[in-house]
Amino acid sequence: MIRTDLWHVGVVKAPMARIVAAGTLEGFDTLWLPPEGSLRFIADPFGLWKDGLLHIFVEAYDYRTRHGAIELLILDENLALVERGPVLREPWHLSYPFIFEADGETWMLPEAHKSGRLTLYRATRFPWRWQPEERFLFPEAAIDATPVRTDRGWWIFYTPPAPKPWRTSALKLARADDLLGPWEPCGDAPVLLDKGGARMGGTPIRRGETLLLPTQDCRRTYGGAISIREMRWRDAAAPSFEAGPHIVAPHAFHPHVDGLHTLSQAGPVTLVDAKRTVRSFRHLAIRCAQALGLAVSPGPPRRPMPRPGA
Template sequence: MALRKDIWRPAIVMATAEAIVARGSIEGFPLMWLPPMGSFQFLADPFGLWRDGRLYVFVETYDYRVRIGAIEVLVYDADFRLVDRQPVLNEPWHLSYPLVFEAEGETWMLPEAHRSNRLTLYRAVDFPARWEPAHVIELDHVAVDATPVFHDGRWWLFYTSADREPDKMSALHVAYADRLAGPWTPHPMNPVRVDVASARPGGMPLVIDGRIVLPVQDCSRTYGGAIRPLTMTVLTTERFEAEVGDAMVPPASSAPFVEGFHTLSAAGPVTLVDMKRTELSLHGLSIEAIREIKKLPPRRRASVRG
């Protein structure tokens, strides 16, 4: 039970993701923070869509007292004033990384949900508030932070494996398909990359100079310590080669959120990011202790309480 807790906070950066990748930093670009949360709660993993002049920002919302993430949407007008906020997706298992995108005439969400032991693609029934499970994507492993992109007439899906705890951070896999619903074919070189500093997806893929650039997390120092651009120099159904760029870390101006940076999501003229601080508190330890006690059988629970 850790004394130190990650507390994430998303922000809207007033620059394109391409401009940020070219600079190698969000330093110097204006940004606007999303609203703060209460004690031992946070928002994270922002993804966004523009529709009718409004920016819809989908995020994970998390409370350490509950420890099951859910998905919310925050709606901003053209002047970036918050005009609405509501929950949009809850399941019995943890949800995060709500990657939203438009394709094949529909609006989709592919959230991280590896604790359900499957990868479920949701379709918007009444955007942005109502979503229905549309397809289960079958892969070679239970996927973590699965990230799709359509490029050169084919769908590509990047993800890490939930098989072992280290693999979640360090073993990048690829699959491909002709249609979003599949069937999906795992790449024969899987895992195509094993590197704790540049494997786990961390945001919306870009296409720059005809090549896919995937934001990936650098977890070598801490979970979500930095973002690196991973450029696919060779990507076919048989081969994979990539080059990784320098780490992008939170600027000093984002203090106290300077201890991690693990999402970089393009949203038209702006980019959505999140950065973290860590919170050291005995209260945090007591929250986890209470949770563990509640898991015990009634007799054991009574003896622990004395």
């Protein structure tokens, strides 16, 4: 309970394909977003360029509330932060805001397994307003659901929330002809059981006939590194996976070198999050108060957002 993971989001100035080909983040220039302050972090970055601006959607988490919400940071073409604000909050925890475009719409598929279901959101006024798409019905709650469009329809790779050990070791797959479904699981059993690389951790990319899946290596710690799993993308009926590059937080990320659990492409840049693990007696006191049912005050207001040229 003393150990506290603090994540930090960075923008790597290289496309994801180059990083995967290199098998390392060493030597790549990385711009870090502003720190969050005491007992807060942002993580799970996914990005989309629109009108010359990079929209980065993240999980924003505060240990005092133990509740995640989705926030947006907007960067200009020079990667200067120009705007930030909340975009989605629910009574349940939200994270992993997978952003994508399809059928003339912009969609978000955040992790929300504590709600008991997987919910797809459609942007009604991008990037600030989103509403649930009620026609989307998925067969079960899902952790870190990651959609992929192919010439044979749609797949979603995801981790089931139960049994609990599977949350860091199991990968399941579902398919549909259309994004809104109906969705059918590809069997009852996971297509991959491997604590070293089954839970999704970013955006899949193609290399010829191969689909490269960023997954989390959770053997040493949750989100310890990114393991690329290679799969022939036409073989969904009987998927098999080969181990690809194993990507860790490089020394240049110091002090955030204790884990890496997102690798997502955003055109010419790649978004990552890395963590440092600290010992926090303040966090321990908060956890004890929460266990006793005592109220915990929210954290202090975030520092003013820097503006270009400030």
